[in-house]
Amino acid sequence: MSACNDFVVRFANVNGTGSASANYLFAKSIFRMGIPVSPKNIFPSNIQGLPTWYEVRVSEKGYLGRREGVDLCVSVNPQSMKQDVQCVKPGGYFVYDNTKPLADELVRPDITYIGIPLMETCNREYTDARQRQLFKNVMYVGALSALLEIEFSVLEDLLREQFAGKEKLIAPNVKALQLGIDFIHQNVPYPLPFRVERRDLVGNSILTDGNSACGLGAVYGGATVVAWYPITPSTSVAEAFHSYADELRIDADGRSNYAIVQAEDELAAIGMVIGATWNGSRSFTATSGPGVSLMNEFLGLAYFAEIPVVLIDVQRTGPSTGMPTRTQQSDITLAAYASHGDTKHVLLFPSTPTECFDMTADSFDLAERLQTPIMIMSDLDLGMNDHMCEPFHWDDARTHDRGKIYTAEHLEKITRYGRYLDTDGDGIPYRTIPGAHPTKGSYVVRGTSRDEHAVYTEDSAAYKRNMDRLTKKWETAKTLVHAPQRYQEKYVSKLGVLFFGTSTQSAEEALDLLREKGHVLDALRLRSFPFHHAVSDFVASHETVFVIEQNRDGQMRGLLITELNVDPHRFISVLNYDGMPITADTIMQQILSHLPN
Amino acid sequence: MSFVRPQFRHPHLPKNELGYTTREYEGSLSTLCAGCGHDSIGAAIVQACFEMNIEPHQVAKLSGIGCSSKTPAYFLGNSHGFNTVHGRMPSVATGANMANRDLIYLGVSGDGDTASIGMGQFVHAVRRNLNMTYIVMNNGCYGLTKGQDSATADMGSKSKAGSVNPFEAIDLCGLALELGASFVAQSFSGDKQQLIPLIKAAMHHHGFAFLNVISPCVTFNNNVGSTKSYDYVRQHVQATATMDFVPPATEITTSYAEGADANVTMHDGSLLHLHKLAQGWDPSDRMSAIEALQRSRMEGKVLTGLVYYDDKGKDLHDVLNTSARPLNSIPMTELCPGSAKLREINAGLQ
Numbered sequence: 001m002s003a004c005n006d007f008v009v010r011f012a013n014v015n016g017t018g019s020a021s022a023n024y025l026f027a028k029s030i031f032r033m034g035i036p037v038s039p040k041n042i043f044p045s046n047i048q049g050l051p052t053w054y055e056v057r058v059s060e061k062g063y064l065g066r067r068e069g070v071d072l073c074v075s076v077n078p079q080s081m082k083q084d085v086q087c088v089k090p091g092g093y094f095v096y097d098n099t100k101p102l103a104d105e106l107v108r109p110d111i112t113y114i115g116i117p118l119m120e121t122c123n124r125e126y127t128d129a130r131q132r133q134l135f136k137n138v139m140y141v142g143a144l145s146a147l148l149e150i151e152f153s154v155l156e157d158l159l160r161e162q163f164a165g166k167e168k169l170i171a172p173n174v175k176a177l178q179l180g181i182d183f184i185h186q187n188v189p190y191p192l193p194f195r196v197e198r199r200d201l202v203g204n205s206i207l208t209d210g211n212s213a214c215g216l217g218a219v220y221g222g223a224t225v226v227a228w229y230p231i232t233p234s235t236s237v238a239e240a241f242h243s244y245a246d247e248l249r250i251d252a253d254g255r256s257n258y259a260i261v262q263a264e265d266e267l268a269a270i271g272m273v274i275g276a277t278w279n280g281s282r283s284f285t286a287t288s289g290p291g292v293s294l295m296n297e298f299l300g301l302a303y304f305a306e307i308p309v310v311l312i313d314v315q316r317t318g319p320s321t322g323m324p325t326r327t328q329q330s331d332i333t334l335a336a337y338a339s340h341g342d343t344k345h346v347l348l349f350p351s352t353p354t355e356c357f358d359m360t361a362d363s364f365d366l367a368e369r370l371q372t373p374i375m376i377m378s379d380l381d382l383g384m385n386d387h388m389c390e391p392f393h394w395d396d397a398r399t400h401d402r403g404k405i406y407t408a409e410h411l412e413k414i415t416r417y418g419r420y421l422d423t424d425g426d427g428i429p430y431r432t433i434p435g436a437h438p439t440k441g442s443y444v445v446r447g448t449s450r451d452e453h454a455v456y457t458e459d460s461a462a463y464k465r466n467m468d469r470l471t472k473k474w475e476t477a478k479t480l481v482h483a484p485q486r487y488q489e490k491y492v493s494k495l496g497v498l499f500f501g502t503s504t505q506s507a508e509e510a511l512d513l514l515r516e517k518g519h520v521l522d523a524l525r526l527r528s529f530p531f532h533h534a535v536s537d538f539v540a541s542h543e544t545v546f547v548i549e550q551n552r553d554g555q556m557r558g559l560l561i562t563e564l565n566v567d568p569h570r571f572i573s574v575l576n577y578d579g580m581p582i583t584a585d586t587i588m589q590q591i592l593s594h595l596p597n
Numbered sequence: 598m599s600f601v602r603p604q605f606r607h608p609h610l611p612k613n614e615l616g617y618t619t620r621e622y623e624g625s626l627s628t629l630c631a632g633c634g635h636d637s638i639g640a641a642i643v644q645a646c647f648e649m650n651i652e653p654h655q656v657a658k659l660s661g662i663g664c665s666s667k668t669p670a671y672f673l674g675n676s677h678g679f680n681t682v683h684g685r686m687p688s689v690a691t692g693a694n695m696a697n698r699d700l701i702y703l704g705v706s707g708d709g710d711t712a713s714i715g716m717g718q719f720v721h722a723v724r725r726n727l728n729m730t731y732i733v734m735n736n737g738c739y740g741l742t743k744g745q746d747s748a749t750a751d752m753g754s755k756s757k758a759g760s761v762n763p764f765e766a767i768d769l770c771g772l773a774l775e776l777g778a779s780f781v782a783q784s785f786s787g788d789k790q791q792l793i794p795l796i797k798a799a800m801h802h803h804g805f806a807f808l809n810v811i812s813p814c815v816t817f818n819n820n821v822g823s824t825k826s827y828d829y830v831r832q833h834v835q836a837t838a839t840m841d842f843v844p845p846a847t848e849i850t851t852s853y854a855e856g857a858d859a860n861v862t863m864h865d866g867s868l869l870h871l872h873k874l875a876q877g878w879d880p881s882d883r884m885s886a887i888e889a890l891q892r893s894r895m896e897g898k899v900l901t902g903l904v905y906y907d908d909k910g911k912d913l914h915d916v917l918n919t920s921a922r923p924l925n926s927i928p929m930t931e932l933c934p935g936s937a938k939l940r941e942i943n944a945g946l947q
Contacts, residue, residue, distance in 0.1 A: 206946035216942065222932040224924040225695045227688075248934040255920045257927055259695040261913070263688065264721040271681065271688025271718070272695070278679060279657070280925035281696035297682050391943040394936040400929040433925065434657045434677035434693070435700050439621075442654060444670050444678035455625075456670060 003194040005035045005060035007071040009144070012084040013137075014077045016048030021162070022137030023054040024386070026144060029154045030058055031207050031388060034199040038064040038505075040385045040581060045232070045325045051080035058196060064388060065506030066581040071194060072147075074140050076118065081106055093147075093192060095140065114188055116143050121179055126172070135176035142180025147188070149195045152181070206353075206391050210382035211286075213353035214312050215240025216392065217360025218284055219248055222400050223310070225283035226260045227272030229291060232324050233380035234314035237286035238262075266291035270298040270309070277308045278445065280405075280433035282364045284310035289331045290320040292338065292375075299373055300339025303470075304447040306420075306429065308367035308374075308403070312360065315379040317579045326579030327380035329501055332555035335375045336529055342467060346374045346477055347529040350382065351504040352389040355527075359482070361394075368403035370477055371431060379550070381502045381581045404430045411440040419443045419454040420466060427473030474530060481528035484535055487511070491522045496542035497574075497591070498535075500526040500556065502581060503548045509584035510591065519595055521546075529559065536564050546591055548574040550582050614650040622647045624674040628667065634786030634812030634827075635665055635734045639672040641789055642703070642732075645796040646673065656701045657693055661686040661715055664741050664814075665707035665734035673703075684715025687722035690729050691913070697923040698914050701800055702729035709739050712748040712767045723776040723805050728912040730799040730806045733769055734786070736814035737825035744817030755822025770904055771890050773807040774883060779910040780806035781886065782903045785830055786813070791901060794842035794869065798903065801842075803864035804912045811899060835893055837878060837902030843868040864908045880906050 009026070013019035020041075027039040038057040044050035057067050072093040075084040081096070082105070088094055090110040096102060098115025107113070118136040126132045145155055155177055163169040184190050214237045218226070228238040242260055249257040263269035269285045276283035287295070292313055302309045315331045317323040335347055348363060350356045356378060363374040404424075411417060411432065417440055420429045432441035443454035451462045499507040504525055511523055524538045539545055539560065547557040554573035561568045574590045576582035610618040622643040627636050646653065653675035660666035662683035669678040681689045690704050711719045711733050722731065737750040746754075749769065750762045773781045780802040784792045792810065799806035811830050813819050819826045824833075861869040861880060879885040886905035893900035920927065 204943075204947065206943055208946045220933050220939070222929045224927065224932065225692055227692060248938065249932065251920050251922075253921075255918050257920050257924065257932060259914070259917050259919050259924060261691060261695065261725075261917075264717055267685060268688035268691070268718055268721065271685045272692030274681075275659075275679070275689035275692025275694070276696040276925075277692075278689070279693040279696035279700075281692075283692060283696070298685065301682050391947075392939050394933075394939045396936050400933070402929075432677075435654055435697065438652060438654045439675055442675050442677045444680055446680045447682075456628075 004197050005058055005199065007058050007194040008067055008069060009056045009058070010070040010073045010084070010087060011054040012073060012075040012077045012080050013052050013054070014079065015044055015046050015050050015052040017137070018134045019052070019054070019076075019137045022141050023056075025138070025155065025158055025162070026141050027056045027386065028158055028207060029145070029150050030056070030196055031202060032154045032158065033151060033196060034202050035060065035196055036062040036064065036201055036388055037207075038066070038388065040066060040381065042580070043325050045323070051077050060199065060201070062201065063505065063509045063584065065509050066583050068583050068585055072192070074144065076136065076140065085111075095143065097136070114147070116140065116180070116183055121183070122176070125175070125179060131172065135172065138173055138176035139180040142177035143184050144180070145177065146181045146184035147190050147192050147195075149191045149197070151198070152177070202388060204391050205388045207386050207388050208353045209236070209384055209386050210350065210353045210356040210378050211236040211314065211384060212240040213356035213392070214286065214360045214376065214378065214383070215242075216244050217357040218310075218364075219244045220357070220394055221282060221361035221364035223282045223284050223364060224258050225272065225276035225281045226258065226285070227263050227269040227276070227283070228260075228285050229263050229266045229269045229287065231266075231288050231291050233316050233384045234286040234288045234291070234312065236384065237312050237314065266294040267298065270295040270311070273309050273311075274298060274302050274307050277367070278434070282310075282368070284312060284364075286312040286314065288314050288316050288324075289318050289334065292331055292334055296339045299345065300341060300343050301447050302373045303339065303343045303345065304341070305445050306371040306431070307445075308371055310360070310363045310367050310374050310376070312376045312378060314383040315377065323579045325380070327502070327581055328550050328577060328579065329377070329379055329503065330551035330555065330577070331377065332549070332551065332559060335377060336559055344474060344530070346370065346372060346481060348374065348376045348482060349500040349527055350376060350378055351501050351525065353382070353387050354389040354392060356382065357392045362482070365401040366480060369401050369428070369480060370473065371403060371428060372473070377501060379502055404428055406430045406432050406436070406441060408437045411437045414440065416453065417441050418452045420450070420452045420469070422469050422472070426476045427469050427471070428476060478530045478532060481530065481532060483532050484527050484538070485525035486534070487523040487525070491541050492520055493522045494543040495521045496538055496545040497521050497523040497548065498526060498538070498545055498556070498560070499523070499548035503550060506582050506584040506587055507548050510587035513584060513588045514591060517592075521591075526556070531560070531563055539564055539566055539570070544570055544572060546572050546574050546594075548582070548587055550576050552577040613647055615652065617647065617653070619643055619647045621675060622653055622673055624669070624671040627671040629664060629671075630816045632815040633664070634736065634810075634814070635668050636671065637786040637789065638732065638734055638792065638810055638812055639668050641792045641796055642672050645793050645800065648793070649797055649800065651701065651800070655699070656703055658703045658705065659686050659690045659693065660705040661707070661710035663707040663710050663739070665705055665812075666710055668734070669705055684710050684713070685718055686710070687715065687718035687727070687731075691722060691725070691727055694727055694729060694913070695919070696925045698728070698919070699923050703800070704729055704731045706731065706733050708733060708735045708737060708747040708749040708769075712769060720772070720776055723773055723778045723807065725913045725916075726777070726779055726804045726910050728804055728914065730796070730802070730808065732796075732808045732810060734812040735769070735809055735825070736812050736818055737823070738814050738818040740814045740817055744814070751824040754824040755820065757817050757820045757823075768890065768894065769809045770807070771887065774887055774890070774905055778807050778905070779804040779907045781905040782807070783809045783811070783899070783901050785811045785834055785899070785901055787827060787831065788834070788836075788901065791836060791840065794840045795903065797842040798861075798863065798867075798869045801863050801865055801867050803908065804910045830899055833898050835898040835900050837889070837900060837904070840903065841870045843870065861903065861906050862908070869903065869906075880904065883907075
């Protein structure tokens with residue numbers, strides 16, 4: 001298994017022992033050497049004590065999806081060691097702390113064991129108990145750098161950056177790295193058959209997580225009111241907004257140009273967003289599936305009352321308890337039709353942190369243009385893991401689209417304002433902001449039971465007219481949402497593949513694998529709901545369409561069948577729903593099973 | 598209730614300092630039952646805003662669901678209103694308030710909307726000291742679904758159908774005090790003299806002003822044996838004080854007998870005169886207020902008036918240290934950090 005820049009390393013740690021920053025140091029150093037890297041946290045719903053894993057895929061070809069099979073496992077958690085030994089591919093390596101001898105049942109004849117006296121060395125070299133713990137982690141990174149030929153200067157630079165302002169921490173960290181390197185140099189044949197070699201494959205890419213990108217996108221999108229309730233895996237969206245805003249949104253007198261309210265629950269969080277946007281601010285909330293469930297009633301009100309809302313849904317495995325720290329794309333149906341009555345919502349599907357940034361910023365424009373909720377369908381894998389992606393971009397010539405708003409000047413020219421009049425024929429009415437004009441433009445917001453002038457009525461005809469206008473608005477939405485990503489100029493196959501969000505990286509890899517086997521399939525990446533016209537065209541142009549998604553019931557497939565009114569037999573689901581990110585291999589095997597040999 | 602609101606107005610209706618008559622503060626025709634206490638409260642709101650010379654469009658009125666929550670359509674027609682979902686008015690008011698600190702927020706709710714389905718949001722709005730006036734039109738029953746007991750119905754109170762409520766009532770004023778509310782008052786829809794100055798004071802208060810108004814349901818809860826009927830309330834009402842509200846910068850010319858009165862100076866310099874104050878009563882002392890509420894409850898009396906007042910609290914904007922400018926007025930160009938900053942952020946992630 002000699003391979004350069006193509007392997008998977010898994011770290012098995014105990015939650016809460018400071019391993020995260022050491023493991024990140026490892027991943028980032030490879031990224032800094034110009035090699036594509038894809039780290040993923042596999043962590044428990046726990047603060048301290050349970051096993052946690054960090055998996056790093058290194059891929060010369062730039063494949064960033066998860067890959068099955070571990071080439072090297074660093075196991076410093078006795079609790080999970082049995083499982084960790086089993087995860088290593090035959091011919092792979094198992095790095096462990098040999099301060100205590102390895103139990104006989106953990107010995108496999110088909111893998112190589114590298115014992116490093118992490119605890120013994122750190123206990124000898126450091127006196128502080130916390131340092132002894134932390135530097136064990138840095139020491140194994142040092143050892144790996146020797147085994148895999150990671151450049152020492154890169155690691156050193158990263159430590160200097162990490163501890164800028166706390167310089168006295170640099171030396172003991174560097175020492176820990178060196179302890180690991182020295183041990184390998186003196187005791188173990190190095191480098192391993194697979195290793196890293198400097199490349200120039202990452203360009204100006206950045207390494208960041210989707211939640212931070214969403215938070216930053218909201219700052220750029222002009223959000224001023226944030227209301228949220230803590231829930232994994234979305235919590236860090238609000239936290240990221242807060243930390244960016246704390247730097248970028250402070251008035252000259254030291255006061256904040258934003259308000260963040262930690263609400264009492266998700267019901268209140270979405271209510272606050274609705275109140276803020278009704279009152280002319282840009283506002284958002286971030287939550288996960290259980291939160292979206294609670295927000296259903298308000299989402300319906302916002303749909304009918306035509307209030308802009310931005311909701312970032314970082315999806316996770318359902319239901320509330322169970323596997324809240326595992327990933328899925330399983331809120332699709334819930335989000336698309338959230339609430340009672342005839343409701344449909346605009347959804348955006350980012351697949352990288354860059355797109356999280358762009359779509360979050362865009363969603364504020366879209367929400368105000370369409371006067372309706374916009375949900376950004378991220379997930380735990382995208383939100384909480386670091387991804388190599390394009391740098392963020394902002395065009396300073398860009399103006400924020402506040403949509404149709406009548407100001408006092410507009411109102412002066414109008415004889416009678418009608419909040420729900422379809423003045424322009426696109427189904428989108430004009431709104432007014434409270435306080436705009438002393439005598440014109442005021443009205444009482446209600447769900448329905450009102451006419452075009454927002455006057456209370458229970459007249460059936462008025463109700464139906466309103467519902468039909470909302471349908472017209474939905475059609476307008478199709479022209480404004482993000483177009484899908486095409487993978488070919490001209491269709492070459494009768495078989496098509498549709499995917500979205502974090503299934504993208506593995507899907508693209510699977511398409512390559514299939515091509516190598518002689519199967520060339522057309523592909524399209526969905527980026528929004530309602531489906532853009534390009535989606536119906538793609539479906540219409542293919543006999544069979546594989547729909548790749550990470551849930552049990554093929555929720556996107558269901559949405560396609562319902563919304564495009566297509567024979568269900570033409571769609572075949574390709575699924576993964578065990579809580580782990582989907583792999584290219586899974587996709588390929590499932591598609592192959594439907595293809596003639 | 599009337600079926601057609603007469604368009605005729607007296608040609609010499611008095612005008613306030615802004616040049617508005619009360620007509621500019623009225624809303625559309627009420628669809629509540631004739632004699633409903635809620636309409637009296639609406640009329641008191643109109644009168645209070647007229648007398649305080651409030652620009653009607655500077656008020657945002659919000660409500661939940663129920664008879665009470667329909668009323669914002671019936672007053673302040675030049676104000677924007679938001680009929681939200683059941684029990685969730687406080688969160689919408691919170692968001693609205695965060696977006697624009699300069700408007701006056703008037704929340705209207707009912708006993709079902711506040712003490713049952715909306716209890717969670719109510720208590721959190723109180724503890725955040727959101728700068729708003731929160732009026733509960735409290736009739737002890739669910740009027741819009743035909744008279745079921747609400748959580749504020751007194752134990753032993755008899756419904757129109759004859760059933761007796763077996764559960765303890767939730768005392769919203771007591772709860773608000775417990776949660777640290779900075780303005781707590783109670784009144785009766787039939788006592789306009791007391792209600793109007795209390796609404797004025799509440800709207801001037803900087804922070805969360807809670808006003809629980811007993812407002813009999815003439816259709817479903819005005820029977821003998823009900824403790825929220827007009828007759829019962831009139832017989833058992835115990836006013837802590839009669840009062841006048843004096844807006845800021847107005848010279849006080851009236852004098853009162855010493856010892857029986859108290860002046861409450863409000864955040865903005867306005868004054869609330871309390872006359873004939875009950876013995877041992879100190880509206881600035883939370884303990885005294887809690888004790889008085891509890892005692893009147895034990896005695897089966899309905900305590901009305903200003904129960905508690907504290908002008909030193911910080912409202913949510915103060916706590917969050919938000920900009921003095923309304924957040925919804927800050928131009929996007931100022932809110933967006935621009936591309937140069939983004940390049941810096943990118944560099945940090947490379």
